[in-house]
Amino acid sequence: MKLFKALLCVLVILLVVGVGQQTSIAASSNNPRTSSTMNVKFYSESLKKDMNLNVYLPPNYDAQDKYPVLYVLHSYKLNENHWFNDLKITEKADELIASGKIEPMIIVAPRIDNSFGVNSSEQTGFIKESGNPTDEGVLYTGKYEDYVTNDVISYVDTHFNTIKSRQSRYIGGTSMGGFSALHIGLRHPGLFSKIGGHSPALFVGEMWAPLEKLVFPTKEARQNNDPIALAASQKLNKVSIYVDYGDQDDFKEAGKKLDQVLKGQKVKSYEFHLGPGGHHDDAYWSSQMENYLLFYGGIDQD
Template sequence: MDRSKIEKIIFYSNILRKEMQVCVYLPKNYETSPPLPVLYFLHGRSGNENIMFEVDIQTKADLLIHNKNIEPLIIICPRIENSRGINSSFNSQDIPDSIYNERFINLGMYEDYFIHEIIPFIDNTFNTIRDRKSRFVGGASAGGYAALHNAFRHQDLFSKVGGHMPALELTLEKEDMPYFQDMDTWEKYDPISIARNNKIILDLEVYLDAGDKDEGEFYKGCSILQDILKKRAINSQNHVFPGHHSIEYIKSNIEKYLEFYGKRTKK
């Protein structure tokens, strides 16, 4: 293979009991490369694995790798639906969203699906480095929330995490109630609560950002989380970039994110 490519893979999730899809970016010369690092990039609540195309990950990654700004890496965009990436119900079910009538809320064991199916599937299918130091997770909006709680709850699996305009809420909102049985469950997955109440491995690198035109709690949430992480001596950075909460914002900053995950190691 003399150029990068994107593969779409459909597989059956035994945990969710339905077919799910994953988009996989493989860099140039993948077939002759040594084992590669892996970035898992999670979409927002109304998105899907096609965020790979919506933010033009292939073109941006190709250029950064070609210019030696980042190391070659595999990028995975799994479908997590409108789930927040949490274990919300033992039985998978789709219920109408009472706030946004045009979409559904997806309940099920989505944390287990990501941790115990997606990651092993990728490691068993592709030429990956099977070590936390070369495994990263990031995401946009609700995917940023999912990336943060997955990294904080499974620190043995990831060494870098990015929350890009992450859906960090300061209280349990009405629209989120279907996901959580009670406040204990909400705090169990809330990245701010996890960081405040649990030990975070010192070598975990964290990247937060939001738009200067963002409104509401997400912008504040990044600042609060950043303060907690800094007080605990975690290598965390928090950025404010031009724009507002949208896929266009992610697309305009994807090169910065890729440079964080894939920065070249000094020889």
């Protein structure tokens, strides 16, 4: 009966246009005993445009009513496919769930454009100095923090069997996505219980001028957007945080500034790792995927 209801729900989503929102879903598997992934397009009220996200449903999804959710954010110049296609998080999740090392969970990879996950303007657009709208590296403006914390979470909690509490909601990301996950997670400790910055693109000193215009246009914006500043100012006693870099990563020195701050804070748990020989690339992040998933969803093996 649960499987029938789940399939019926997907069919309704495909056929119905909601008030002010259109949704489309393409699923990769119809076998309830295996995991499945979905490509979803939905309308974001915060950005006033259609956005994409990928969803991973664990094996035997219909076997239990509710699941924790891990949100993963992509690197600069990439999209919602990064974690699923390039970093192979779904394959590693299948393996670790099957071996009993992590709890079954839903994994969501939303597109965040080249926005760094901040609320940079009321209107969605782009920083002209960063390029043309069709350029791969153009920086996007808009209410991207609100998009993640309001639109994405609301959509997922409405359409999938989620545990709707901070204790079972996690967020992480790589590079730009690592900055975004730390920024959003540290700004909203009431929404997330675990926050991961995987080679987060943090900045101290001089920056590319268009990027500074996007994320730190004023001193006040820096206090609100910079993960290092947020780590110093936010109440984090109920949050678990994981930060890592490859030891060949150019961002690691800025990461050490964050490490110094977090070591002085009262945090539920905190880990900082430097991976020997690791660079700022997919090869390093893929090599660490088991560690990442064990942080977010690890089951005590004792």
